[in-house]
Each structure stands twice: as C-alpha cells, then as structure tokens.
Amino acid sequence: MAERETWATRLGFILAAVGSAVGLGNIWQFPFKTATTGGSAFVFVYLVAALVIGLPAILGEFVVGRRANINAVEAFDKLKHPAWTVVGALGLLTGLWILSYYSVVGGWVIRYMAGSVTGAYFATPAEYFGRVSMGWEAIAFHAGFMALTASIVAFGIEDGIEKATKLMVPSILVILVGLAAYAFTLDGAAAAYDYYLSPDFGYIANNLADIVPFAVGQAFFSLSLGMGAMITYASYLGDDDSLPADGSLIVVLNTFVGLLAGLVVIPLLFAQFGEVPSGAAGGGPGALFVSVADAFAQLGGLPGKALGFVFFGVVLVAALSSAISLLEVVTSYLVDNYGASRPVVAFGFAGGLFVVGTLSAWNTAWLGWFDTLAYGVLLPLSVLLGVIFVGWVYGPEAVDEIKKGTGGGETFATAWLWSMRTYVLVGVFVTLYLGVTGIYEAPPIPVL
Template structure:
C-alpha cells in the first residue's frame, strides 16, 4: 500500500523545528558524540590493530551506521510525532500494523534507562571539574588518585548529589523547547567541545610523545585485528551514532522538509568519527609521556588521565579543560536521550513541555538512584548480570539498542514503500539506490552480528 502523505499537505511537528540544517547537524552530532568517543574508541583502535581497526570501523560506519541513521531520520521526519506515535502512524499508512509502535516505545524506554546511569557518570565528570580546578591531582601518586576515585564513588550522598545536578541541567535545557533549549545548547556546546579538544591536542603535541600516540592508534596490524577486532569495530560503528534509542527519530521530526537527510547524516558521521580520532590523538600522548599503560572507560578518564595531568606542567588547567569537555559531550548526548520521552508525554497526555520535562527528568533521576547506589550501598547486591547498574547497562546496550536498530531498518527498508522513502531521501538516483540496498540487506545482517555478539 502506498503512503498517502505525499499527496497531502506535509505534516508539521507541534514541538517546532530546527532553524537550519546546521542546527540539526549540531544537535545530532551532539547526541552521537558522548563519553564512548573519548574513553572507548581510541583504546579499541590501539588494542585491535590500529589502522586496520580504523579502516574496518570506517567501512562499518558507512555501510551500516549511516544507512540506519538515515532510516531513523526519515521515519522521524515522515511522521513528525514522537517515536511511539510516528511508528504507529506510519505502520498504519504503509498498510502494515499499528503494533510497530512497540519499536518506538522501546526506543523511548531505552533512552530513559540509558540516561538513568549516563547521568550518574556525567555527574562524576562535573565533580572532577571541581577536583581538577582545586589541584586535587597535582603531584598525586597512582595510589592516591585511585583512592580518590574509590572514596568518591563509595560515598552515595556525593554521587547522588552530582547525579541530581546533572539531571537538573538536562531538565533546564529540554524544558525550553527545540529552538530556545536544544538548539541554543548545541550551538554553544558542540563548537566549544571541538575547541577544547583542539586545545588539548596542542598540549599533547607539546609533550614530545605525539608520535607514540599516532603509532598506537594508526599503525595497521591486520594480524592483531582478528575476528574479535572486526566485531568490535562493527559494534562501535553501531553504538557511536545514538541509533535505536529514539533520539535521532525525535530530532528527525523537527527537520525542515527541504533539508537533505543524506547530506546531514554524512556530516554527522564525519564529525563523530573525527572527534573520536582527535580524542585519541589528544589523550594517549599524555598517557605515554608519563609512562602509563593505555586504558579505557572510567579507569582511563578518572584514574589514568588525572594521574598524567597531575605530573605535568599546566596540568591543573588542562585537566579542568578535559573534564569540561567531557561534561559537554555528556550533556549534549543526555538532552537527546530525554527528548523522545518528553515529546511522548506532551503529545500523549497533553502536558506542557515544562511539565513533561519534569516528569521524565524525575523518572530518570529516580531510576538512576539504583545505578548511583550500585557503587556503594548496593555494590554487593547482585542478580542476573551483576549490580543494578550492570543489569540496566546490559539490557540497553546488548539487547534494546541493537534490536531497536534492526527493527527500524527493517521498517524503513521493507515495510515503507519506495515512494515514501524516496520522497524523504530526495529522489531515486544512485544514492537512494545505495541506501535501499544497504538498509534492506547489508545493515540488518551487520546488526544481527552486533546483537548475537552482544548476548553471547
């Protein structure tokens, strides 16, 4: 069945729209660029064959990540509603089933659950801005830095305090709406993030260990890559773009009709990858300059790097800059995670945007208490995958996101008719044909590998 929208007046979103293509690109880039770009990608590259990993990653981003992102944007713009209502509406219009709304609901729920623990970790970055600025790491030993981190996460009142501060910042931005809130925030924070990254890169070059950082990330070793490295590159290519959590679909609903989805997605993919590579080039020379071992995740950010900054001239200033950068990366991702739930409450229950934001923010804050307490009061309370935090992380990252991405791609590639998708993607030329082949065949197979690898 052919969708009837093309012949009707185009829909508009009651939430408003992005004022320009650049605003949309900045918003989606902000959503995509998060802590994983900084604390995960560079280390994964170095440990899995350097340039060989980066090459496979780039291929995966182009043939899997970008087609799925385009699918999610076009679905969002076609429906012009929150993800739940959009999937229900388009499912009916395309002659399929209104039960596709479950996919939208899963994205909204995934965003809420992810932000519940992401906010806690983002709160750590806020706390470490204060620690860095007050010279807490200056001249500190590895034992002292590790002890500081252990004491910090072990104090539940402190962790909950910073979790509360971060969620309050998110509520403040999202409650102001698309143009006055989301757009103004990303117009400032995404360029600021890039500038801070370049400042840190310049600092890293001055250490004299820049060549070691480049070699760690880019020396191609295909023997070291292996099948595990290929799967890691595939997984990172999928997870780095904020796919499957409703944010991209919600942002797509605010995209002006004349804006190219293909060009915008390409710009986001380029920016996201560039920032991840810049992060590695800025971080690892600092690690090598101090004779430290490369690490990833919280260990890199909250222990290895503070130790490195603490031994270097200007370390207090540059350590503070680094944690401000991290906070901006987390903040721009977090507001994207909140938006689908807020849009749903506004549309479904006819609440004001401020009311909806407080409701969603309060729910996220409450769920986040479980993760905040998983490092102290509830650290010995374990079930299934581990602590409360471990379980929420496993459910969202290993099941909900890959499954959501897979179903979104199937919907765009197989359920939506050719007229509907070509209308959104601007014609039926070679770029459209390439997207259609990738979305229908290549991307679903790739996501299946991600899903199977994640749960086994």
C-alpha cells in the same frame, strides 16, 4: 493542541544531531573502548562500521522521523504500521536506560572539573575515583547533572536544545582541536599514534568476534542510533532538507570528534606512562578517569590543574549535548500526544531516571552491567528492528522520502534501500548475536 515546534535553521538540526551523537560516547567511551579492545584494530573496525552500517541506519531513522512528523513512539502508527510501534517504544526505553547511568558518569565529570581546580585527585588518583564514583557523593552529582539536562529540555526545541547545541558543539570542536595540538607536542606522541592509528590486520582477523560487537555497538552509541533520538530530531525537519547530505555531515563530524578525543587521551597516556596503563585497559568504566587524572597529576601544579579543568569541561559539554537528546525523546512523546507541559515532563522523567540511576551511582558494578546490556542487546536489537522496518516493510515510501530536498536522487535512493535490505541488516544481526552470546560471559547482576 499547540503547533508543533521545528528547527529554526538547518544548522540548528545538524548541530543538535551532532551534539546528540558526540557526547560521552565519543569522549569517554571511544578512548576507553579503544584501550580495552585492541587499540588501532578497534578504531579501524569502528570507522568501517560507522560508514557502512551507521550512515545508512541513521538515514533510515531520519526517514521515519521526517515522514511521520511526530515523536519516535507514535511515528510508526502515523505511518500506518501500528504493529511496529514496538520499535519506537524500544528506542525510547533504550534511551532512558542509557540516560539513567550516563547521568552518573556526567556527575563524575562535574566532580572532576572541581577536583582539577583544587588538585584534589593529584595525590592518589585511584583512591580519589573510588571515593567520588560511588555512594552519596556520586548520587548528589548525578542529581546535579540530571537537573542540568532537564533544564535545557524544558525550554523546548528552538529556545532550549537548538540554542544550547549551537554553543556546545563548536566549543567541543575548538577545545578538542587545541588539546590534540597540545598532545602532539608531548614525548611519546609518536608511539601513541602508532598504537592508535596503525591497525594490525592480522590481529583484527584473529579477534574479529571480540572486536565487532564493541566497535559496531560504539557506532550505534556514538551516533545515537536505536534510542529514538534521531527519529525525534528528524521529526522537526522540513521537506526541503536533504537527508543524505545532513546524515553524511553528522556521521563525519561525529567520527571526527571521536578520533580527536583519542588523539588527546592516547598521547597523554603514552606521554606519562609510555603505554596505555593496564588499569585503563581492564579496570572498568572508571579506568579512563583514573588514568587521565593520573596523567594530569604527573604534570602537577598549575599545568595539570588547567589542563584537567579544560579536558573535563569539554567532556561535560559533550555529555550534556547527548543527554538532552535522550530526554527529549520521552518529552516529545508526552507533549505531542497528551499536550503535557514540557517543563513538567522534563523534570518529572529526570527525577524518575535519577532514582533508577542511583543503583549505578551507589555501585559502579551496576553501571558496568547497565552498559554491557545496552551495548550488547538493547542498541543492536532496536537498530535491527528499525532496519527491517525501513528496508523491508516501508521500502517504497522510504525511497520517496529520502529523495526529497537535494542530494537524494533515484540512484542514491535505490542503492541506500538495497544496503538496508542486505549488508546493513546482516551486519546488525551479527552484532546482536555476538552481543547476546557475550552477555553470558559478562559478570552477573551485582548484589545490592
């Protein structure tokens, strides 16, 4: 079997992990969830969740990946705990589940980039979304996005994923900073910042059960936790890398990008409508597309076209950076264990996921159902099992692993393990409970 690939540089790993974390989870889901779940109240709970639960959990996945030096599914067997292979398998299936409908949204983004050039959505943004988000056109763009994803993964770690994310992630940051600076100049920006950045703690206390599953689920989603991606990416690391330093930087950069996305979208909506439009707060996963497109349409002419093209361009880059990490999980598994051809695996699974995703492309009700199940059950369950394994089953070995490199001393390692065994475990369990109970209030499975 060929020698296993590694990251060419530490920066390559960090940017790839940030790229996996950033994606649509930050630029599509984060503003959308903010609008639907209490504005600044959601932002506050999300920030706490990302730091208090997300950071320890991502370090746990890094420990498993680097210690095993193999894909997410086989990692637990190599660590001599074969019964826990279910954790890696569930992560792989969760990532594939998400990618199947995530690709549909990626297809929407491509369509909106083209629509920005022509101004096609300017006249009737809601009707335009209804026309391009479902049916044969949506299926075609879904196929295009999946093909782009497979093409990058097919080139491998150093020549494909690392080179792509070294270009993608800095581009995302630069463009979002520029768009946020532009949004700062808009009328209504002050009211937008108040809505977005001034949490009402009374509201949080009274609505905690509604906010927590979405906020913590968003932290899992945006950090690519519970999908096998971070275990897989960490498996290409060397022992001299500092997991605490790298993990902290990844969480900070990811959170920064999420906040930046909100600083672009929320002021843009307030500038055009004086508030977050009611459609954006309750119109489903496509509502943000309609509201943002409407804002660009209000600008009209060349400014609206240019801003729309740039905005949806950065969303596309972010979407691809996450999608490649999800496809890499299953690709790595088959390449590691069966010596399979990387291009064949990448395009083969992309084709299978395209077929599954046609449900979401044909009817957005299916996409909403897939997303609800991922947020409410699959992600928190996968993360919970991983936290239990690292904290209570693999504890001493996990401590040894996290101390390698620099920045992971005895005191930090002990505190980290304690957090995994206590409040991180409780927080993830409560999130799973709230998510499962919330499923009963969700819309039923759509009819074909």
